[in-house]
Amino acid sequence: MISKRFRLFSIALIMVMLLSACGSNAAAPANEKVDLTFWYWAESDAPGADAWMTETVEAYKAVNPNVAVNVVPQSTDTLISAFQAAATAKSGPDIASQWATGPVLGFVWQDALVPVSDYVSQDEMKNWLNVDENKYNGKYWGAPMYLLGIGVMYNKDLFTQVGVTAPTNGRWTWDEFTTACEKFKAAGITPFAIGDKNGYGGAWWFANVGIQGLDSTEDLRQAIIGNKPFTDEKYTGWYRLLDDMVKKGYFNEDVMSLDLDQGVRLFWEGKAAMAFGTDGMIKQASTDLGEGKVGVMKTPKWGTGKLADAGNATQSISFLITKWSKHPQEAADFLAFMHTPERLTSWYKHTGVIAADSRFDRTLVTSDVLKQMVEFETTGPQVWLENFLPGQIDGDADLTAGQTIFAQSGSPTDAANLWQSVAETWRNQHPDELKNWQDWKQ
Amino acid sequence: MSRMKPASTFLARLPRTIEPYLYLTPAAAFIGLVFIYPIIWILQSSLWQNNPDGTKGFGFTNYRLIFEDPVFYQVVANNGKLLFAVPIMTLLALFLAIVLFERVRGWMIYRGIVFMPYILAVPVVGTTFVYLLGLNGILNTLLRGLGLNGLAHDWIGSADWVIPSIAAVIIYREMGFGVVLFLARLMSLDKEILEAAEIDGANWWQKHAYITLPQMSAVIEFFVIVELITMLSWVFAYVYTMTGGGPGFASTVMEFYIWKHAFAYRSPGIASALAVVLLGVTTVLIVLQLRLRSKSLEETL
Structure with missing residues (x-):
């Protein structure tokens, strides 16, 4: 009898201990x-x-x-x-x-x-x-915690000086954009400021321009796991646009001597007509160039993929x-x-x-240009495409291919082949990661 | 005094053959922990390969994969290009050491100036040269100011110029080490032989080519081997601070590629295999150095 009671007690004790262990995720006592x-x-x-x-x-x-x-x-x-x-x-x-x-x-x-x-x-x-x-x-x-979007900021004074009109609907077509670039170039003004020594200038072009050929992030995943080739036009065809802009001198010539943020400084200093900018960068531009002197637009449109109209805000x-x-x-x-x-x-x-919270009081945003950014960042689907790359493909293909074009050390075809080659290397070297990417239902 | 006796007695009882090893044990244990254990760990890690199901396989797959990676060959080629800096650096260091040895006015100040870059931290040197070598940096501004626009290049932003630029910065910093090393050897040479050569009418070139340099061969060999090893496995900080391996892979070196795989790409196996390859090459150089040193020691004796 005693033995039976002891066994029951032991079982009960073990159950209590197990339940305690299961409950270890619970909050600690208030005074602990x-x-x-x-x-x-x-x-x-x-x-x-x-x-x-x-x-x-x-x-x-x-x-x-x-x-x-x-x-x-x-x-x-x-x-x-x-x-x-x-x-x-x-x-x-x-x-x-x-x-x-x-x-x-x-x-x-x-x-x-x-x-x-x-x-x-x-x-x-x-x-x-x-x-x-x-x-x-x-x-x-x-x-x-927060939402970060990237828009194309522009210097209103330089636009007026050269006779370029900002898009009324917040976005240019690619032809309108390059036409404006040509006018700035002819006037001796750097059309677009950027830095790519650290590779992030190219990565921003991928996330803002490269995305426009895709219908969804699933498109990108298919290339990552090897079901589609990165050499396909929809993935890397946009490098021709970038290459064309570099060859025509639409960027600051020291793009490869400057990191991304150093390139943006040229815009803050009034030395370029346009640049990519986050909310913080746009705010700084307004401080440096003067309130009301900076405008913002979406990245010019070239692609016909469904993501061509998506926003790019990310946490x-x-x-x-x-x-x-x-x-x-x-x-x-x-x-x-x-x-x-x-x-x-x-x-x-x-x-x-x-x-990044719906309870955020938007009336705190008083600047017109930042209000415009908030509008971009909270309207419609938002995709920051670089987030959807494995680290090795981002580092060795995305960042590197952009540098190849900005430094003119290779052609758009070389850039596309680099993506394909790096993706193959990643798939071979990381069969376990590849399996996760294959299984990932977005 | 009496408290020392037991230890002395203990040592006295030890066979003479064991005693030296006992003294070496702490140092051997330290070397084992700091050098041998990491090498064994890296060798072992280089043989583990991730399987699709998350398990680990054991074999030479990582080595096959790095030799299939086209970037690997570019990275090796970049290290190879940097090796060309070694003879340039050695000749410059020798020339400066000899000039200083001949007691040019204020030679001790010049020696200090030449050696100063060597005591600066590499990231400091690298970051400074980023500002100097940018397309609109100080060097190009000077060149343009002198009307030499054709010589102003994008030194670190161009795939053609980036390796020579990094090599120049390494030469700038490492040369001071060579100068001090060579100068120390020069000062220990027997001056009477040089004076006799002068009396016999030997010119500056003959004096140093036939008398000074042959006597310095051991120290020159040492410097060359050390710098070859530097170019293979001590240039990470230069590349990291100056270019981040770019543009493209134009300045990516083995160490940088190992670092990327180990820490950014979650591929410790690939990183370890790359490290083993690098270790193999540097080991060959170290063995070469040891053989040269023992040979020159034999010649001296």
């Missing part, structure tokens, strides 16, 4: 001291983001005195590699930062993350914008909860706190970049 480590990146996209985070951590501590958030700013160059090392060691931050889609999913497939949607309520998440960028297997794996960076975190619920609570209306307002005041 919780230390969260947050590997944070945003300042490069949104200057002021670090100061905002410092303020946010203090504000969170005021309402949750038992939770300490230790923010470790991350460098752009080592953002992926540092977290890769952490994922390999299964040890590191509670909250990590990675660029949306491709990089995030890479870590999902390495089993380094837990879905944010498992810890944040649907009521809260329904307010977050662009969460689909990190949707996989019906779950959301990243929390957005850029996503905040992720790591699988090894002992406090995933507290991590999620902090991410939700970052989206409280008071924090969203503070975010905009610090950075001038709109928050």
Whole structure:
């Protein structure tokens, strides 16, 4: 009898212990001291983001005195590699930062993350914008903070000086664009400023111009997994347009001596008629050239793919909860706190970049040109195509092929062949990643 | 004193053949941990290949894959081109060392100036030269100011010029090491032989070609081998800070390519296989250096 009771007691005890273990995802008791480590990146996209985070951590501590958030700013160059090392060691931050889609999913497939949607309520998440960028297997794996779009900013004074009229509908055709470029060139003004020493100038052309030949991101995935050739016109035909522009001298001649942001500075200094710009860059241009002197339009249209009319806004960076975190619920609570209306307002005041949240008060945006950007970023489908590339294809094909054209060290055909060759190399070297990309239903 | 006795007794009891190894053990353990273990780890890692189902396969697949990668050959060629900087650097360092050795006025100041770049951190040198060598950088501004527009190139933005430009920056920094090395050897030479040659009417060229250089062969060989190894496996920081491997792959070198695969592309196996190939080439050079040194030592004795 005693033995039977003992067995029952033991079973009950084990059940309790198992249930306790299953419940380890639950929040820690309110008085338990919780230390969260947050590997944070945003300042490069949104200057002021670090100061905002410092303020946010203090504000969170005021309402949750038992939770300490230790923010470790991350460098752009080592953002992926540092977290890769952490994922390999299964040890590191509670909250990590990675660029949306491709990089995030890479870590999902390495089993380094837990879905944010498992810890944040649907009521809260329904307010977050662009969460689909990190949707996989019906779950959301990243929390957005802001929306970043890219438009073509233009110098109104230079337009008037040369007699070029900005598009009335917010967008030129490609012919209208190149005609305007020719006029600026003839007037001795650099039509379009850009830098591509670090390869990102070419990557922006891919994301803004290259996208226009595609019908969907699925089109791109088919080429990545090898079902379609990258040499097909719809994927890489746009390099001819870029090559033509380089040959005609429509870019600043030192494009390969300057990084992307250094190229944009030429526009801020009034040395070029147009340039790609994020919200932050446009804001800076308005400061440098004068309020009302800067206009913005969508990237000129050349393609006939269904994505030719899509916007390009992305959350850029996503905040992720790591699988090894002992406090995933507290991590999620902090991410939700970052989206409280008071924090969203503070975010905009610090950075001038709109928050990726439907509760964001858009009346805070007072500049006409930035209002126009917000309109672009929140209307219709939004796809930042570079997010949908495996890192190796992005680094060795996207960034490199653009440099080939800007440096005139190869032809558009060489650029297309490079994409195809790098994709083949990636497929051979990463059969496990290839399998994930093949299985990924977008 | 008495407390030392047990240890002394212990050592005294050890066979003479074991005792030296005991002294070497800490150093050997340190070398094993710092050098041998990582090499074994990399060798092992280079043999693991990811399978489509996420499992690992063991074999030489990573080596086959890197030899099938067309970028690999361009990267090797870039390292090969950089090797041409070694003879230029060596000749320049020798020339400067000899000029300084002949006690030109203020030679100690010049020696300090020549050596200074060598103590600067490579990223500092690299970043500075990015500003100097840009299309609208200081060098081209000077050239255009002198009316030499034809000589103003996009030094780091052009696929044709980027490797020579990086090589020039490496020469600028590494040459100081050679000058100091050669100068030290020159100062230890027997001056009477040079004076005798002068009395016999030898000119500057004959004096150094037939007397100075033969006596410096060991140190020149050492410098050349060290710099060859540098060009193969110590140029990452120059490339990273100056060009990021571009334009295209025009300045991507082995180290940079290994780094990309290891940290950006999640391919530790490929990175390890590349590292093993690089290790193999540098090992050949190190063995060559050791053989040359032992040969010259034998000749000296």
